[in-house]
Amino acid sequence: MSEATVVSLPDxxxxxxxxxxxxxxxxxxxxxxxxxxxxxxxxxxxxxITFFFFxxxxxxxxxxxxxxxxxxxxxxADTYNKVFTMHGVIMVFLFLVPSVPATIGNFVIPMxxxxxxxxxxxxxxxxxxxxVIAGIMVIYTMAAGGVDTGWTFxxxxxxxxLNTHVITxxxxxxxxxxxxxxxxxxxxxxxxxxxxxxxxWFRLPxxxxxxxxxxxxxxLGTPVLAxxxxxxxxxRLFHIGVFDPAFGGDPLLFQHLFWFYSHPAVYIMILxxxxxxxxxxxxxSRKRVFGYTAVAFSSVAIAIFAFFVWAHHMFIMGISNYxxxxxxxxxxxxxxxxxxxxxxWTFTMYKGSITFETPMLYAIGFMGLFTIGGLTGVFLGSxxxxxxxxxxxxxxxxxHFVMVGGMxxxxxxxxxxxxPKWTGRMYPEKISQFAAVTTFIGFNFTFFPQFILGMLxxxxxxxxxxxxxxxxxxxxxxGATILGVGYMLPLLYLTWSLKFGKIAGNNPWQATGLxxxxxxxxxxENFVETPIMDHEAYDYEWLEQQQQKEVASV
Amino acid sequence: MFVxxxxxxxxxxxxxxxxxxxxxxxxxxMWKVEHPGGQHEINALHVPTGRPIQLTIISQDVFHSFSIPxxxxxxxxxxxxxxxxxxxxxxxxxYHLFCTQYCGTNxxxxxxxxxxxxxxxxxxxxxxxxxxxSLAQDGERLFxxxxxxACHNTRPDARGPNLANVYNSQLTLTxxxxxxxxxxxxxxxxxxxxxxxxxxxxxIMPTYQGQISEEGVIALVEYIKNLNSDYRIQQTLNTTDxxxxxxxxxxxxxxxxxxxxxxKP
Ligand SMILES: [Cu+2]
Ligand SMILES: [Cu+2]
Numbered sequence: 001m002s003e004a005t006v007v008s009l010p011d012x013x014x015x016x017x018x019x020x021x022x023x024x025x026x027x028x029x030x031x032x033x034x035x036x037x038x039x040x041x042x043x044x045x046x047x048x049i050t051f052f053f054f055x056x057x058x059x060x061x062x063x064x065x066x067x068x069x070x071x072x073x074x075x076x077a078d079t080y081n082k083v084f085t086m087h088g089v090i091m092v093f094l095f096l097v098p099s100v101p102a103t104i105g106n107f108v109i110p111m112x113x114x115x116x117x118x119x120x121x122x123x124x125x126x127x128x129x130x131x132v133i134a135g136i137m138v139i140y141t142m143a144a145g146g147v148d149t150g151w152t153f154x155x156x157x158x159x160x161x162l163n164t165h166v167i168t169x170x171x172x173x174x175x176x177x178x179x180x181x182x183x184x185x186x187x188x189x190x191x192x193x194x195x196x197x198x199x200x201w202f203r204l205p206x207x208x209x210x211x212x213x214x215x216x217x218x219x220l221g222t223p224v225l226a227x228x229x230x231x232x233x234x235x236r237l238f239h240i241g242v243f244d245p246a247f248g249g250d251p252l253l254f255q256h257l258f259w260f261y262s263h264p265a266v267y268i269m270i271l272x273x274x275x276x277x278x279x280x281x282x283x284x285s286r287k288r289v290f291g292y293t294a295v296a297f298s299s300v301a302i303a304i305f306a307f308f309v310w311a312h313h314m315f316i317m318g319i320s321n322y323x324x325x326x327x328x329x330x331x332x333x334x335x336x337x338x339x340x341x342x343x344x345w346t347f348t349m350y351k352g353s354i355t356f357e358t359p360m361l362y363a364i365g366f367m368g369l370f371t372i373g374g375l376t377g378v379f380l381g382s383x384x385x386x387x388x389x390x391x392x393x394x395x396x397x398x399x400h401f402v403m404v405g406g407m408x409x410x411x412x413x414x415x416x417x418x419x420p421k422w423t424g425r426m427y428p429e430k431i432s433q434f435a436a437v438t439t440f441i442g443f444n445f446t447f448f449p450q451f452i453l454g455m456l457x458x459x460x461x462x463x464x465x466x467x468x469x470x471x472x473x474x475x476x477x478x479g480a481t482i483l484g485v486g487y488m489l490p491l492l493y494l495t496w497s498l499k500f501g502k503i504a505g506n507n508p509w510q511a512t513g514l515x516x517x518x519x520x521x522x523x524x525e526n527f528v529e530t531p532i533m534d535h536e537a538y539d540y541e542w543l544e545q546q547q548q549k550e551v552a553s554v
Numbered sequence: 555m556f557v558x559x560x561x562x563x564x565x566x567x568x569x570x571x572x573x574x575x576x577x578x579x580x581x582x583x584m585w586k587v588e589h590p591g592g593q594h595e596i597n598a599l600h601v602p603t604g605r606p607i608q609l610t611i612i613s614q615d616v617f618h619s620f621s622i623p624x625x626x627x628x629x630x631x632x633x634x635x636x637x638x639x640x641x642x643x644x645x646x647x648x649y650h651l652f653c654t655q656y657c658g659t660n661x662x663x664x665x666x667x668x669x670x671x672x673x674x675x676x677x678x679x680x681x682x683x684x685x686x687x688s689l690a691q692d693g694e695r696l697f698x699x700x701x702x703x704a705c706h707n708t709r710p711d712a713r714g715p716n717l718a719n720v721y722n723s724q725l726t727l728t729x730x731x732x733x734x735x736x737x738x739x740x741x742x743x744x745x746x747x748x749x750x751x752x753x754x755x756x757x758i759m760p761t762y763q764g765q766i767s768e769e770g771v772i773a774l775v776e777y778i779k780n781l782n783s784d785y786r787i788q789q790t791l792n793t794t795d796x797x798x799x800x801x802x803x804x805x806x807x808x809x810x811x812x813x814x815x816x817x818k819p
Binding site: 072077078081148150152154156157160161162245246251252315316317321324325328329332378379381382383384385386387388390391392456457459460461462463464465466 | 556561563567626655660
C-alpha cells in the first residue's frame with residue numbers, strides 16, 4: 001500500500017470474487033424482477049434511474065442548443081416549452097428524488113444498521129414497480145406530444161389554458177410520489193426496528209441519520225403533493241373550482257400547496273447527498289466526523305425547518321408583506337444547519353490524512369458547489385433582493401448549483417465509493433479522477449454564467465431572448481458540452497469495470513462502516529452472522545486493531 | 555442581509571402617497587397598459603422621469619409577472635387580484651420589460667419596452683396618444699351603460715349606497731368587519747358583491763363576474779376612485795396636466811394603520 005492512498009486491494013493474482021454473493025445467488029430475469037433483496041432492488045433502481053438521467057440530460061442538451069442563438073432557431077417556442085418541462089419533471093421526480101435514497105440508500109442502509117434486509121422487502125419491490133410505472137407514463141407523455149406546464153404546474157395555466165398531457169404527467173408524478181413514500185416508510189421502520197445488537201442511535205453512521213431525516217420529509221411532504229396534483233387533475237376534468245379564479249378558485253392556494261411539498265422536496269433531494277458526503281469525507285480523511293452529534297441533529301433540524309419556509313417561493317406573489325418577513329427569517333435560519341454541516345466536514349478534513357480518490361474529489365466538488373448554491377440562496381431568501389433575482393436565470397443557476405453541483409456530485413461520489421462493495425470490482429482510478437475534474441470544470445462553465453445572466457435580468461423559461469444576452473449563453477452551452485463528457489465517462493468506464501476492473505476485496509477504502517466488514521459483493525443475507533456493534537461510528541483505531549487481530553490469526 | 559433585504563422589500567412594495575397610478579393588465583401574451591388619461595399601450599410603458607410611478611397589476615388569464623430588471627422591480631400579475639409595485643425612473647431611455655412567470659407558448663414573446671421620457675416629452679406623448687377619453691370617462695360610460703346608476707345615484711330613494719367619496723373610506727360590513735375601500739375592495743365589490751354586503755343595504759347588487767373585461771373593471775374602479783363630489787369628475791380630454799386627479803393613495807399592500815383590518819390585495 002503506497003503512502004498516498006488508502007486503497008488496499010488484495011493480491012490481484014490470487015484475488016477472487018466470492019462465488020456466493022447476491023448477484024450469483026439466483027439467475028434469470030424473473031429472479032431479479034421478483035426479488036425481495038434490497039441489494040438487487042437497489043441495482044434495478046440504479047439501472048432505471050441512470051436511464052432516466054440520460055433522457056433528462058439529452059433534453060438539457062436540447063435546451064442549451066436552442067439557447068445558443070437569441071431567436072427560436074432549433075425548435076418552435078412550444079417545443080422548447082415542452083422540452084424544459086420534461087427536463088424538469090424527469091430530473092426532479094424520476095432522478096433527483098429517488099437517486100441516492102433508492103439506489104445507494106437501499107443498498108447500504110440495511111448493511112449499515114447490521115440487518116439482513118429492509119423491514120418490508122415486498123414494499124420495497126413495490127416502490128420500484130411504482131417508479132417504473134411512473135417512468136412509463138412519463139415516456140408515454142413524451143411520445144404522445146409532451147406537456148408544457150413547467151415542472152411547477154402553475155395554475156390556472158395547467159388547469160385551464162393548456163391542451164397538452166397534463167393529466168398523465170400529473171398522475172405519473174402522483175405514482176412516483178407513492179414510490180418515494182413507501183421507500184421513506186421502509187427506511188424509517190428499518191432504522192427503528194432492525195438495528196443489530198449494540199447499534200445505538202448514536203453509533204449509526206451519519207448516512208443513516210441524514211437518510212432518516214429525508215425519509216421523514218418524504219412521508220410527511222409527498223402526500224400534500226399527491227393531493228395537489230389530484231386536485232389539478234380533477235379541476236381539469238370537472239372544473240371543481242379550487243384553483244381557477246374563473247370558477248371561484250384561488251390560484252395562490254395552488255402555490256401554497258405545491259411549495260409546501262416542493263420546498264421540503266429540495267431537502268429530500270439534498271439530505272441524502274449530505275449523507276454520502278459524511279461517509280466519504282470521514283473515510284478519506286481517516287478521521288471521525290467532527291461534531292458527530294451536531295451533524296446528526298442538523299439533519300433533523302433541516303427536516304423540521306424545511307416545512308416552514310415554503311412561502312419564500314412567493315415573495316413577489318402578493319402574500320402580505322409581514323408574511324414575507326417571517327418566511328424570509330425562517331429561510332435564513334434553515335441555512336444554519338446546512339452551514340453547520342459544511343463547517344464540520346471542513347473540520348473533519350482539517351489535520352486529517354486526506355487522500356484524493358475519486359469519491360473524495362466529487363465530495364470536495366460537492367462542498368464547493370453546494371456552498372456557492374447555499375450562499376446565493378441567501379440573496380433569494382432575502383425578500384428585497386429576491387424581487388429582482390427571482391424568476392430569472394439566477395434562480396436557475398442557484399438550484400442547479402444545489403441540485404446538480406450538490407446532489408449529482410454526491411450521487412457520483414457515492415456510486416464510486418460503494419462501487420467496489422456493489423460489484424466486487426474497482427473502477428479505473430485515473431480516468432475517473434479525470435472525469436470528476438471534468439465534471440467540476442464543465443459544471444462551473446455551464447452555470448456560473450447563468451448567475452450573471454440572472455443579475456442582468458434574463459428571465460427563465462425563455463425560448464428567445466434579447467441579443468445582448470447571447471455571449472453568456474454561448475459560454476453556458478460550451479460548458480454544458482464539457483459537462484456532458486464528464487457524465488458520459490463514468491457510464492462507460494463503470495460498465496467496463498464490471499468485467500475488467502480489479503478485484504476489490506472486502507474493504508478497499510479501509511472504511512469503518514459495517515457494510516465494509518463483509519464480503520464484496522455481499523451475500524444475499526449481507527452477513528454470515530448478525531454483527532454486534534461494539535464501537536463508535538468512524539472508529540479507525542478499532543479498525544486497525546481488528547486488522548492486526550486478523551493478521552495475527554493467519 | 556435579512557434586515558437590509560426586508561427594508562428593501564417593504565420599500566419596493568409600499569408606494570408613496572404621491573405616486574402616479576398606471577394600470578397594467580397581463581394577458582396571454584401581451585401587456586396592456588391603461589393610463590389614467592385614457593392612453594392605451596400594448597407591450598410598452600411610457601413614464602416620465604422624476605415621479606414615483608405606481609403600477610396596479612392584474613392578469614386576465616394565467617399568472618404572469620411584470621418585470622423591469624433595470625429598475626429592479628418585479629411583481630406577479632395574478633388572475634383576479636390587484637397587486638402593485640412602484641418605481642421612480644431617473645434616466646430617460648428605453649428599458650426591457652419582461653414577463654418572467656412562465657405563462658404558455660409565447661411566454662418569451664411577452665416582452666416590451668419601458669420608455670422613460672423627460673416630463674416635457676412625456677406631456678407631449680400624453681397629448682399625442684390620447685384616445686380621446688380618459689380612463690375615468692371610460693368608466694363613467696360603462697357605469698351608465700351597465701345601469702349601475704339605477705341603484706347608485708344621489709337620489710334619496712336610491713337602492714345602493716352613494717359611491718362619491720367611497721374610495722379609501724372605512725366601511726362596515728354586515729358581518730361586522732371594518733374594511734377600507736381600496737382598489738382591491740372596489741374590484742371585489744363589483745365582481746363578487748354578495749361576498750361583502752355593506753351594513754344597512756340589501757344584498758341586491760347583481761354580480762358582474764364574466765360580464766366586464768378586466769379593462770372595464772379597471773375603468774370603473776378608476777371612475778369610482780375619482781368620484782370625489784356628487785358631480786361628474788373634472789378630468790379633461792387633453793391631459794396636459796400630468797398629475798392625475800386622484801391622490802393616488804391606492805396602496806393595496808400598504809399595511810393599514812393600527813386598529814384597522816388589513817386588506818390583502
Ligand atoms: Cu425553496
Ligand atoms: Cu410569461
